[in-house]
Amino acid sequence: MIFYHMIDIDEEIEEDWKKPAEGFNEDFEEDPDFEVVRFGMNSIDRLISSVGDTEILPTLSASVQTMFAQPDWRYHHAALMALSQVKTIN
Numbered sequence: 001m002i003f004y005h006m007i008d009i010d011e012e013i014e015e016d017w018k019k020p021a022e023g024f025n026e027d028f029e030e031d032p033d034f035e036v037v038r039f040g041m042n043s044i045d046r047l048i049s050s051v052g053d054t055e056i057l058p059t060l061s062a063s064v065q066t067m068f069a070q071p072d073w074r075y076h077h078a079a080l081m082a083l084s085q086v087k088t089i090n
Contacts, residue, residue, distance in 0.1 A: 057086065
């Protein structure tokens with residue numbers, strides 16, 4: 001379900017998204033698509049915090065591999081955002 005929400009973004013990519021300005025972009029933070037992705041990222045954070053990285057990382061790894069096997073760029077984006085939530089690997 002988490003990944004389902006993370007891929008529920010517009011398929012069309014706008015030019016400003018392809019070539020973002022350097023540094024922090026406050027407009028990006030207010031993008032409705034980013035809200036959906038942020039929900040998924042926060043959910044992954046909560047899972048890792050509550051279940052533990054030892055238990056969740058094998059499942060997350062398998063899910064990410066499945067996401068990268070998809071041809072749609074949104075799956076790749078969701079997989080990368082999920083990986084960005086993994087702080088340390090023991």
